[in-house]
Amino acid sequence: MTVHQLPAEVAAFTGWLSELAGRLDPGRGWYGVFADRDPEGMRACFEGADILPWDVVESLLQDLGEPADGPRGLRGRALHRAAAAVHDGGPGGTAALLERRDLMEREARYAESRIRDLAGTTGHAAALSWAHDDLARARARITELTERLDRIGGTDRSAPAPPAPPNAPAAPSALTRSTPPAAPTPPTPPAEPVSRPRRRPRGARYAYVDEAEALPVPEPLPAPELPVGPAAAPRGARFGGAPASAPPAAGPAAPAGDPAQAARAAGNAVYALRRLRAQGRSGDAHALLCEALAGPPGWLPVLAAELHAAGLGADWATLLWEAATLPPARLAAVAGALADAGRPHDCEQVLRQGVARPVEELAGACAALCTEGHRAEAQALLAAFLRARTPEDAARLAAADPAVLVPGLLAAARAASPARERDLAHALRVAGLA
Numbered sequence: 001m002t003v004h005q006l007p008a009e010v011a012a013f014t015g016w017l018s019e020l021a022g023r024l025d026p027g028r029g030w031y032g033v034f035a036d037r038d039p040e041g042m043r044a045c046f047e048g049a050d051i052l053p054w055d056v057v058e059s060l061l062q063d064l065g066e067p068a069d070g071p072r073g074l075r076g077r078a079l080h081r082a083a084a085a086v087h088d089g090g091p092g093g094t095a096a097l098l099e100r101r102d103l104m105e106r107e108a109r110y111a112e113s114r115i116r117d118l119a120g121t122t123g124h125a126a127a128l129s130w131a132h133d134d135l136a137r138a139r140a141r142i143t144e145l146t147e148r149l150d151r152i153g154g155t156d157r158s159a160p161a162p163p164a165p166p167n168a169p170a171a172p173s174a175l176t177r178s179t180p181p182a183a184p185t186p187p188t189p190p191a192e193p194v195s196r197p198r199r200r201p202r203g204a205r206y207a208y209v210d211e212a213e214a215l216p217v218p219e220p221l222p223a224p225e226l227p228v229g230p231a232a233a234p235r236g237a238r239f240g241g242a243p244a245s246a247p248p249a250a251g252p253a254a255p256a257g258d259p260a261q262a263a264r265a266a267g268n269a270v271y272a273l274r275r276l277r278a279q280g281r282s283g284d285a286h287a288l289l290c291e292a293l294a295g296p297p298g299w300l301p302v303l304a305a306e307l308h309a310a311g312l313g314a315d316w317a318t319l320l321w322e323a324a325t326l327p328p329a330r331l332a333a334v335a336g337a338l339a340d341a342g343r344p345h346d347c348e349q350v351l352r353q354g355v356a357r358p359v360e361e362l363a364g365a366c367a368a369l370c371t372e373g374h375r376a377e378a379q380a381l382l383a384a385f386l387r388a389r390t391p392e393d394a395a396r397l398a399a400a401d402p403a404v405l406v407p408g409l410l411a412a413a414r415a416a417s418p419a420r421e422r423d424l425a426h427a428l429r430v431a432g433l434a
Helices: 008-022 029-037 039-046 054-064 071-088 093-118 125-151 259-278 282-292 297-309 313-323 328-340 344-356 359-371 375-388 391-398 402-416 418-430
Strands: none
Touching: 008 039, 008 054, 008 071, 029 039, 029 054, 054 071, 054 125, 071 093, 071 125, 093 125, 259 282, 259 297, 282 297, 282 313, 297 313, 297 328, 313 328, 313 344, 328 344, 328 359, 328 375, 344 359, 344 375, 359 375, 359 391, 359 402, 375 391, 375 402, 391 402, 391 418, 402 418
């Protein structure tokens, strides 16, 4: 029996990737989304049969709370480039990269059309955010694939495989699988990429979409779909990098308002989640949780109670993880609402999970928390930041608002340990802030 041995470069990267994944909970965060949506594609990449797109690797680093430009990320980037070069240099490598780049170009055009369709509409915040996210990831992959083609001298589109027609389906490959055609009559849509979830659910049964409609029973399931690829590194409006066309971030935490309305919305959401989970529609369930975050922050504690009472505590954990990636002002609004409702542990979790984001965004979140009177929560965010990031990162954060952030960071470091306070003080002096 022939035993296939991976090239050394590919084996080195898959070993690094497996070590990274071993530190993560496979049922949580982006890793959980990837494993749920495309288990075969992920398995192929972990076994070295394909190369995981770098933006997916970045999202796994985010799950771990490490920046992509940190020591672990830089090591992984070097291994990834070496593995991709060997993988792409094999037979058919140029054709495969050209085909995948054509797919990503079609995906970018489709995402642009989705953004145009959704811009200015109400009740579609999550769908618009996903569309922006899809576009950013498609562009990032086009850049990555072009660089990989450049490295093997395969940028000429006249090489082995001609580009597919604009409406032609792409051949399935790891993490870029298309859904099977439902019937021979309509043209097959472009393959769904790694980054897009199933279409966001609509209707009053999803609670946060349209409160005015009646609550219908969910429609029968469509024909089963192959798993679509996992979502990649967060880049869209929900993740703090909202483009100008995205809806503006919500301001301060709104009160829960009418308790009956909040309870009704939470009950509708739980009803819908239970039906979606029972039908195996995990993508729609995830989209519903994202939509819940677009509602009044004061409703979230009510939703938390309903989810736990219904045995859906895992969905609440997923929602908190999504909340940690919100734009700064919205993150502060959600954290403040949880603190005001007597859920300090949930508040702390949201803040702790949000510390991997860029320092400029964290500075904005601290400012928003302080403005709304949540200074204790702002201090908790700074403490979590110091535990997860380097003193040099802390100095860059402090530079955004030295008068407020330098004292707060020093107080958090002092509470942690004398060594941490010394390291921070040194980094601040080097940066000219102390």
